[in-house]
Amino acid sequence: MADQKEEMRDITFRVLRFNPQVDSKPYYDDYTIPVEKGITVLRALNYIKEHVDPTVSFRAFCQAGICGSCGMRINGISKLACTTQVWDELEKCKTPNVIKVEPLRNMPQIKDLIVDMDPMVDKMKKYSNWIESTMPESKMGEKEFLIAEEEFQEYDKATDCILCASCMSECSILRANKEYVAPAILLKSYRMNADSRDGIHEKRMEALVQDHGVWDCTHCYRCQETCVKNIPIMDAIHGVREEALEMRGAKDTSGARHAEAFMDDIQKKGKLVEATLPVRTNGLGWTLTNLLPMAFKMVLKRRTPPPPPLVKPSKGIKKFREEFQEMSEHVKQDQKDRKH
Amino acid sequence: MKPFDIVVVGGGGAGLYAAMEAMKTNPSLKVAVLSKVYPNRSHTSAAQGGANAALGNTAKDDTVEMHIFDTIKGSDYLADQDAAEVLCSEAPKIIRELDNIGTPWSRLDDKTIAQRPFGGAGRPRCCYCADKTGHTILQTLYEQCLRKGVKFFNEYLVLSLSVDGSRSKGLIAMNMKNGKIEAFPARAVIFATGGYAKMYWNRSSNAAGNSGDGQAVAYRAGIPLKDMEFVQFHPTGLRKSGLLVTEGARGEGGYLVNNKGERFMNRYAPEKMELGPRDLVSRSIETEILEGRGFDSPAGPYMHLDLTHLGSELIKSRLPQIREMSMYFEGVDPIEEPIPIRPTAHYSMGGIDTDIFGRTPMDGVYAAGEAACVSVHGANRLGGNSLLEILVFGRIAGHTAAEEAGRHEAREISRQEIEEKEQELRGLMKPSGHYERYGELREELGDTLAQNVGIFREASKISKGIEDIAALKERFRHVRVFDSSDVFNTNLIQVLELQNMLDLAETVAAGAYVREESRGSHTRTDFPVRDDEKWHKHTTYTYENGKPVLGEKPVTMGRYELQERTY
Numbered sequence: 001m002a003d004q005k006e007e008m009r010d011i012t013f014r015v016l017r018f019n020p021q022v023d024s025k026p027y028y029d030d031y032t033i034p035v036e037k038g039i040t041v042l043r044a045l046n047y048i049k050e051h052v053d054p055t056v057s058f059r060a061f062c063q064a065g066i067c068g069s070c071g072m073r074i075n076g077i078s079k080l081a082c083t084t085q086v087w088d089e090l091e092k093c094k095t096p097n098v099i100k101v102e103p104l105r106n107m108p109q110i111k112d113l114i115v116d117m118d119p120m121v122d123k124m125k126k127y128s129n130w131i132e133s134t135m136p137e138s139k140m141g142e143k144e145f146l147i148a149e150e151e152f153q154e155y156d157k158a159t160d161c162i163l164c165a166s167c168m169s170e171c172s173i174l175r176a177n178k179e180y181v182a183p184a185i186l187l188k189s190y191r192m193n194a195d196s197r198d199g200i201h202e203k204r205m206e207a208l209v210q211d212h213g214v215w216d217c218t219h220c221y222r223c224q225e226t227c228v229k230n231i232p233i234m235d236a237i238h239g240v241r242e243e244a245l246e247m248r249g250a251k252d253t254s255g256a257r258h259a260e261a262f263m264d265d266i267q268k269k270g271k272l273v274e275a276t277l278p279v280r281t282n283g284l285g286w287t288l289t290n291l292l293p294m295a296f297k298m299v300l301k302r303r304t305p306p307p308p309p310l311v312k313p314s315k316g317i318k319k320f321r322e323e324f325q326e327m328s329e330h331v332k333q334d335q336k337d338r339k340h
Numbered sequence: 341m342k343p344f345d346i347v348v349v350g351g352g353g354a355g356l357y358a359a360m361e362a363m364k365t366n367p368s369l370k371v372a373v374l375s376k377v378y379p380n381r382s383h384t385s386a387a388q389g390g391a392n393a394a395l396g397n398t399a400k401d402d403t404v405e406m407h408i409f410d411t412i413k414g415s416d417y418l419a420d421q422d423a424a425e426v427l428c429s430e431a432p433k434i435i436r437e438l439d440n441i442g443t444p445w446s447r448l449d450d451k452t453i454a455q456r457p458f459g460g461a462g463r464p465r466c467c468y469c470a471d472k473t474g475h476t477i478l479q480t481l482y483e484q485c486l487r488k489g490v491k492f493f494n495e496y497l498v499l500s501l502s503v504d505g506s507r508s509k510g511l512i513a514m515n516m517k518n519g520k521i522e523a524f525p526a527r528a529v530i531f532a533t534g535g536y537a538k539m540y541w542n543r544s545s546n547a548a549g550n551s552g553d554g555q556a557v558a559y560r561a562g563i564p565l566k567d568m569e570f571v572q573f574h575p576t577g578l579r580k581s582g583l584l585v586t587e588g589a590r591g592e593g594g595y596l597v598n599n600k601g602e603r604f605m606n607r608y609a610p611e612k613m614e615l616g617p618r619d620l621v622s623r624s625i626e627t628e629i630l631e632g633r634g635f636d637s638p639a640g641p642y643m644h645l646d647l648t649h650l651g652s653e654l655i656k657s658r659l660p661q662i663r664e665m666s667m668y669f670e671g672v673d674p675i676e677e678p679i680p681i682r683p684t685a686h687y688s689m690g691g692i693d694t695d696i697f698g699r700t701p702m703d704g705v706y707a708a709g710e711a712a713c714v715s716v717h718g719a720n721r722l723g724g725n726s727l728l729e730i731l732v733f734g735r736i737a738g739h740t741a742a743e744e745a746g747r748h749e750a751r752e753i754s755r756q757e758i759e760e761k762e763q764e765l766r767g768l769m770k771p772s773g774h775y776e777r778y779g780e781l782r783e784e785l786g787d788t789l790a791q792n793v794g795i796f797r798e799a800s801k802i803s804k805g806i807e808d809i810a811a812l813k814e815r816f817r818h819v820r821v822f823d824s825s826d827v828f829n830t831n832l833i834q835v836l837e838l839q840n841m842l843d844l845a846e847t848v849a850a851g852a853y854v855r856e857e858s859r860g861s862h863t864r865t866d867f868p869v870r871d872d873e874k875w876h877k878h879t880t881y882t883y884e885n886g887k888p889v890l891g892e893k894p895v896t897m898g899r900y901e902l903q904e905r906t907y
Contacts, residue, residue: 019825038580038671050779054822054831059377062547064583064665066475067381083668110517111828117378117494121486130483131442137364141437144395146451152444159444159469159476163380197442 007037009097011086013044015056016102017112026109029053030098035086041101042070042081058113065228068164072113073102078166080228104169106178120165123181127207129188134199145197158191158236160229167223167233179212183223183233186214190236193243205240205247214240215255246335254282267324270314274305343525344491345369345745347511348532348738349498349554351379353474353727354709355532356481357734358698358741359490365742374493374513374524376549376833379482383534383547384730387474388586388661389458390466391731392724393431397448398455402463404429411725412900414460414617415718416860416870418567418878421898423696423714427725430732435467438731443480444469457591458723460617460907466724471586471661474727496522497833498553499761501529501561501705502753508561508704509751512761516833519826521761523753528704528741531558531692532734535710537571539841539848540685541786543794545577545584549837554711556840558692559847563702565881566713566893568690568844569851572721572861573795575621577684579642581669585662585681587723589647590614592658596625597644597678598633609907616907619720619861622683626795635680644678651675683795687726689717689861690848693880693893698737704748708737715878718895719860768835774820778835781812781819785838785845788812793852798866802853809845816842847881847888854890855879872902 010032018026031048042060049056058081061069065083072081075092081101089099107115123129133140167183174180181189189208193201208214214237223233241259250260258281265272278287298304314320346362348355351373359373373379394407407428412419439445439453446454446469458466469476485492495516502509502523510525536552538544559565575596576585590596596614598604608624609616616624625643628634634641647655647662652675655663659674666672666679691713698706709730716729768774785808792805816839823831857871858864876895881888 019827021825021827040668049830050777054777055825057823057828057830059830061377061381061549062383062386063581064386065668066385066472066661067377067383067547069377069381083664085668111825114828121378121492121494124483125486128487130487131480132487133440133442135440140440141433144436144439144453147445147447148451149447149449152447155444156470159479160472162385162475163378192442195442195444197440 008034009037011035011044011090012098013048014098014100015112017056018109019111029056031056037087039086040082041074041084041086041089041099044086045081045101057111066162068162071104071164071166071169071228073100073104073169075100078104078169078226080164080166083228104165106169106171106174107165117165119178120163120168120182120184123185124188127181127185127189128200128204129185129192131192131195131198132200133197135197147196151194151196154194155191157231158187158194160231161187162229164228166226166228170222170226172220172222173216173218177212177216180216181208181213183237186217186240187231187233187236190239193240202247205244208240209244209248209253209255213255214244215253215258257281267321268313269311270317270320271311273308273311276308343510343750344372345526346371346528346530346741347524347526348373348530349375349511350382350532350534350709350711351375351377351482351492351494352382352532352534352709353384353477353481353730354711354734354737355379355382355530356478356485357731358530358532358708358738360481360485360488361735361738362742363488363490365739366745369742369745370491372491372493372524373485374496374498374511376495376497376516376553378494379485379492380478382478383550384478384727385475386547386584387727388471388584389588389591390456390468390473390724391431391435391477391727392458392461392465392722393435393467393728394428394463394465395432395435395453395455395467397452399463399465402465404431406462407431407465409900410461411716411722412718413903413905414720414722415716416720416905417872417876417900417902418718418859418895419716420696420714420896421900422896423716425898426696426736427716427729427732431728434728434731434735438477438480441480441484444476446470456588457615459587459590459612459615459621460722461724466591468588470657471588471659477727477731497836498533498557499836501557502757503561503702504751506703507748508702509753512753512758514765516828519829521758521765523758525750525753527745527748527750528706530698530737530741531555531705531707531711532709532730532737533711535688535691536841536844537685537688539785539845540571540789540794541782543582543786543790544685545574545582546686551837551840552688552711552844553837553840554707555692556843558700558705558707559843559881559883561702562883563700563705564693564891565844565847566690566693566878567715567719567851568688568847568881569855569879570689570719570861571685571848572618572687572689573622573683574686575618575625575683576645576681577686578665578669579637579680579682580639582684583665583669584684584686585645585665585679586659587618589645589659589662592647592654593650595646595649596621597646598628599635600633604628604633612907617720617722619863620907622795623863625683629682637680640682642680642682645681646678647674648676648678685790685794687721689713689715689719689721690851694737696736697740698733699740706737706741708733719862765832768819768821768832769824771820774818776815776819778819778838781815782834782838782841785809785812785841789845789848793849795863797852797862797864799853802849806846806849806853809842809849813842813846850881850888850890851879870905876902
């Protein structure tokens with residue numbers, strides 16, 4: 001039962017090159033090589049390095065999709081080169097048979113496809129992405145914690161994360177603000193806070209609700225869409241937010257107040273009263289000093305939201321309020337159950 | 341920051357545990373970990389199956405003694421019995437400790453840590469987290485090291501050990517980010533750089549960087565290596581890539597099937613069947629192929645690992661990574677059809693000669709994990725014992741180094757030593773006299789090793805292998821580094837890794853040649869039986885004038901007598 005003869009094709013890899021010692025800015029190099037069907041992008045890059053240009057630089061280690069070294073953007077999407085089939089990429093090429101290969105975004109480029117991972121490690125430290133055990137060190141090794149399958153299930157998927165940083169590369173907030181906590185770090189934070197062995201839930205949460213923290217996420221879902229391990233990262237981020245409200249109430253930070261203002265509007269009108277949202281989130285003083293210039297621009301461009309009295313409740317608001325009430329009850333019950 | 345009290349080379353399970361334990365033993369010590377990859381990338385992450393410990397959670401009647409016996413028998417009686425005893429008696433404690441600091445072990449209904457059967461084990465004692473056990477252990481240890489404030493030097497490649505007489509002064513390493521050669525003076529150095537099985541290149545399951553850097557550096561500094569000829573071939577590598585399908589796949593009930601549809605393991609290990617020890621299962625597969633009962637393909641002959649009868653539910657929950665890999669790299673969904681597999685070089689039993697406290701024969705130098713040879717695995721390692729070893733002996737080496745660091749004085753490494761290294765590396769980039777391409781040499785090394793020093797070995801073939809390696813070493817003198825950049829010069833790094841592989845390959849082949857017997861993973865078709873009278877001993881290798889000088893060491897016996905090894 002010999003296999004069919006494998007298909008071959010000439011394919012061009014358009015690689016973003018940059019060597020800070022000689023280049024003032026990045027540029028693309030094209031490498032056209034014969035590729036057999038079934039080959040991964042990483043194997044193609046290895047071929048280029050060994051046979052065409054040994055100066056092309058990229059990270060690769062396990063080559064089996066578990067170490068997370070070879071995260072890069074292939075045809076514009078962040079993923080692992082070692083688990084990406086060249087043939088699958090051909091359908092996504094803008095120019096036929098030309099596959100674009102670029103470094104991950106939102107992290108400083110070191111050389112070619114290699115970016116600096118230190119910012120990620122720094123954030124793991126900043127947000128205590130570890131278990132601080134409730135068991136004293138002197139007692140360790142004597143007995144196991146007893147952990148129910150249900151608890152394991154809560155963080156099982158989150159522990160699949162290999163820190164490849166694809167989500168960080170795709171994150172729209174991180175693009176605007178490098179200080180932002182980042183999806184992988186939120187995922188890990190969620191995983192730690194779901195673990196009954198951990199004794200610093202409050203301390204971790206205290207850091208997460210500050211500026212550049214969990215409330216900065218705008219739900220664009222790019223992290224979840226690109227996760228190479230198919231981890232529902234957005235669910236984890238929502239999980240952290242829910243827990244933040246549960247643990248710290250809805251008043252303690254602008255993020256929480258923003259969420260509460262949203263809830264309020266939705267409950268009352270079925271839609272947002274955008275004009276007063278900043279005031280309710282950050283207070284009048286902050287709004288005047290920070291948003292006045294923008295408000296002027298909005299007036300000039302005629303993009304101002306309607307004044308509050310003009311925001312009328314949506315159609316069917318009565319029915320909606322009933323459902324909203326019912327949903328709230330469910331959420332409260334869930335929270336109670338979780339505590340017991 | 342410098343000098344450090346302890347510098348650990350390698351950020352996998354053994355290195356991280358060593359660093360963590362050293363800081364726990366003496367919090368006033370300055371401990372650094374130097375790693376050529378970010379620690380969370382280390383090859384520990386690829387260990388899928390699990391770690392053995394006689395917790396007695398799944399099988400209540402399991403005991404530490406049974407684990408010791410299985411380990412010694414599995415080693416074909418080449419393991420040192422005191423070392424095996426340390427390994428197995430520390431096992432339950434270390435698994436619980438990992439649980440205590442956050443490793444997400446899979447659980448049984450009674451909420452205790454789950455265990456599953458593994459090859460060569462008398463009871464189900466392999467603790468696991470789905471099929472991502474190594475990955476989750478590595479994450480846990482890295483997290484804890486960050487918590488404890490271990491100082492990391494990520495993406496540093498170790499180049500040499502700086503030695504003064506019989507004592508280490510510390511290390512010389514290259515900062516890959518800027519190409520700078522830096523000295524790391526230290527009271528104690530711990531090598532935890534992982535295995536050397538990537539020298540089999542295309543026929544290896546290992547990460548690209550598993551070139552045995554620590555072993556090569558220690559060896560060239562005069563520290564002996566031990567039992568290098570013992571390289572384990574894992575029975576189930578994927579046909580095309582050599583990537584690994586965990587033994588857990590057979591632990592969960594997978595079948596090995598030949599082209600006649602037979603579960604052929606009944607011919608070789610009628611009792612244990614697919615769960616026989618790795619050396620035996622690998623030989624059985626190769627024999628089936630040699631006798632014409634394999635499948636053919638352009639990517640070479642192969643065998644079937646059939647999981648289809650396990651059902652989609654079990655495969656999805658217990659073996660999700662395996663399913664993913666089969667689909668990515670072979671285009672096969674194991675729920676629907678059998679996975680094409682063939683044996684692949686997987687694990688190096690040999691390594692730096694260490695005692696049960698992690699000490700090497702050189703003062704101030706320690707080693708742990710796959711880089712070391714204590715020896716707990718002897719001639720063949722049991723599945724689930726390698727994660728265990730890196731944890732147990734990583735911790736022990738960290739502890740010993742921390743206790744003994746104070747005894748050693750800190751020494752300086754001279755500017756001249758650094759400059760010599762710089763010159764040596766610059767020499768590799770000169771065009772004149774340098775024209776060989778490292779990629780070719782590396783591939784040829786792997787091919788000759790797989791053909792001549794692979795699963796089935798014999799004198800004439802090994803001689804051929806030795807000649808080939810010598811010729812490759814000669815050609816390596818003309819190897820060219822084309823990239824002249826100081827910044828992340830992966831071309832230079834891969835050339836240096838190749839140099840390490842060549843030096844170690846020489847010891848593997850030399851050992852295979854002299855050991856005229858068949859034991860564990862080392863199978864000589866011209867000497868098909870175990871010869872306890874002549875060869876119940878360890879081989880050692882000392883570097884002299886660029887060549888290995890062979891020696892020997894007795895095996896430490898204990899309460900278990902030599903027996904024939906059948907399954």
